[in-house]
Amino acid sequence: MDAIAFSKRDNVATAIKDLKKGQTVTVMLGEEKIVVELLEDVPFGHKFALVDIPQSTQIFKYGEPIGIATRDIRKGEYVHVHNVAGQRGVRGHRS
Amino acid sequence: MKVKGFLRPDGKVGFRNHFLVIPTVICATRTAEEIASNFPNVVYLHNQHGCNHMKDDERKVVNVLKGMALNPNVAGVLFVGLGCETVPTRQIFESVRESGKPAECLIIQEEGGTLRTIEKGVRTLQKMMEEYETKQVEVDLSAVTVAIECGGSDTTSGIASNPVVGYVADKLVDMGATVVFSETTEIIGAEHILARRAVNEEVAKKLLELVSRCEKNALAGGEDIRGVNPTPGNIRGGLTTLEEKSLGAIYKAGTRPIKGVLEYAESIPAGGLYFMDSPGHDVESVTGMVAGGAQIVFFTTGRGTPTGCPIAPVIKITANARTYSKMSDNIDVDVSEVLEGKLTIQQAGERLFAKLIEVLNGKLTKSEMLKHHEFGIYLTQPTL
Numbered sequence: 241m242d243a244i245a246f247s248k249r250d251n252v253a254t255a256i257k258d259l260k261k262g263q264t265v266t267v268m269l270g271e272e273k274i275v276v277e278l279l280e281d282v283p284f285g286h287k288f289a290l291v292d293i294p295q296s297t298q299i300f301k302y303g304e305p306i307g308i309a310t311r312d313i314r315k316g317e318y319v320h321v322h323n324v325a326g327q328r329g330v331r332g333h334r335s
Numbered sequence: 336m337k338v339k340g341f342l343r344p345d346g347k348v349g350f351r352n353h354f355l356v357i358p359t360v361i362c363a364t365r366t367a368e369e370i371a372s373n374f375p376n377v378v379y380l381h382n383q384h385g386c387n388h389m390k391d392d393e394r395k396v397v398n399v400l401k402g403m404a405l406n407p408n409v410a411g412v413l414f415v416g417l418g419c420e421t422v423p424t425r426q427i428f429e430s431v432r433e434s435g436k437p438a439e440c441l442i443i444q445e446e447g448g449t450l451r452t453i454e455k456g457v458r459t460l461q462k463m464m465e466e467y468e469t470k471q472v473e474v475d476l477s478a479v480t481v482a483i484e485c486g487g488s489d490t491t492s493g494i495a496s497n498p499v500v501g502y503v504a505d506k507l508v509d510m511g512a513t514v515v516f517s518e519t520t521e522i523i524g525a526e527h528i529l530a531r532r533a534v535n536e537e538v539a540k541k542l543l544e545l546v547s548r549c550e551k552n553a554l555a556g557g558e559d560i561r562g563v564n565p566t567p568g569n570i571r572g573g574l575t576t577l578e579e580k581s582l583g584a585i586y587k588a589g590t591r592p593i594k595g596v597l598e599y600a601e602s603i604p605a606g607g608l609y610f611m612d613s614p615g616h617d618v619e620s621v622t623g624m625v626a627g628g629a630q631i632v633f634f635t636t637g638r639g640t641p642t643g644c645p646i647a648p649v650i651k652i653t654a655n656a657r658t659y660s661k662m663s664d665n666i667d668v669d670v671s672e673v674l675e676g677k678l679t680i681q682q683a684g685e686r687l688f689a690k691l692i693e694v695l696n697g698k699l700t701k702s703e704m705l706k707h708h709e710f711g712i713y714l715t716q717p718t719l
Contacts, residue, residue, distance in 0.1 A: 241676025244495075246494075254494050256675075285490030285491075287575065299575075301582065304582055305578065306579035307579070319575070320575050321570060324575050324576065326576030326578055326579075327576075327578065
């Protein structure tokens, strides 16, 4: 197994090992099998898109929204702070 | 399901049989430590407080000291006060004695100093243990209150160990047991989801108010919690937003309705899932839930945290295989096979549930074997 998703509502999966661009990954979601070809490297613990996610759409992990896509994200693309913004509170480190 | 426990005079059931020395103030802590050191099975609280508190903090200190004494894992208590502390030592002692639990109280200034108090304390405890009749009974698992904590988190916590604990939390609630989780700072960003799980409007409102109070207190101290989470370390680990971090944290509390929201160290009602106000600080958070009546603690950790509790077994769980191999001295249950696809969340949950039953029936946890007896009280006001 390479990645984990938690709910049928999830549109991202979490890598449980370092994954490479071009790799074909199978994510099990209950009985359902989702096959994704990665468009970018995805490090351990980071996320990638399970489907095409249009800009301004909510990102779902654990079956709940964790933020909004700040631009169109294609299936297999790396999903992180460069293309997702939180809706509750703004990150602003003082350092 | 049946487990073995110790029946207390107030009808509650403990899963350990500790005699406990409670110094009500820091000035009595050294004396309490020395009294406890005379017996292999007597524990004490390493209390650093008990004097010159403002009102809210004094209430917390009193609730913690009383709560630890009343916890069903405790068979008998010896209170040690100095005599001029601001917490009401005798009042706390009397209220514990009223519960029917064997309790005694010594005041150092009245006994004539440290050595005389130690001598009398040792004799008092020995007599208490001699006279105590152990009543071990078979009880239903619904008699247990499990506290749930996460500390030293990493990316494996939210995706595996917290969901595994959440599975067991649901199972326990369904069996009529009580589950309590805490750490107000760790639910910010997911409080709306927890509020939706509240059994009624009042509970939902209290939960949201608690989060708002916590944020305001932090802001008054110059810290914007929404502005500092996720931390740069969290982001490097793959967490993108505050919501994502908090969702991973609340996974450990399962999916059942939240029956009530409790103040720090408040007594936990029986049956169902509760949330208690506490900081993210593991020791202070665990202390609050155990003072509320929890007899056992599930503690998930990604990086490996050794802390325990003087009177409650703490079961440490990790889903990080590297942490388990490096910290196996301290970790009881390894669920890293979930991440290798060899074990489902449910299978790992059943493994943890089996461990819980074993520990309730008397098997020691790693933190118990190593005498990790950390104790800390969550205070929010200046000391006077």
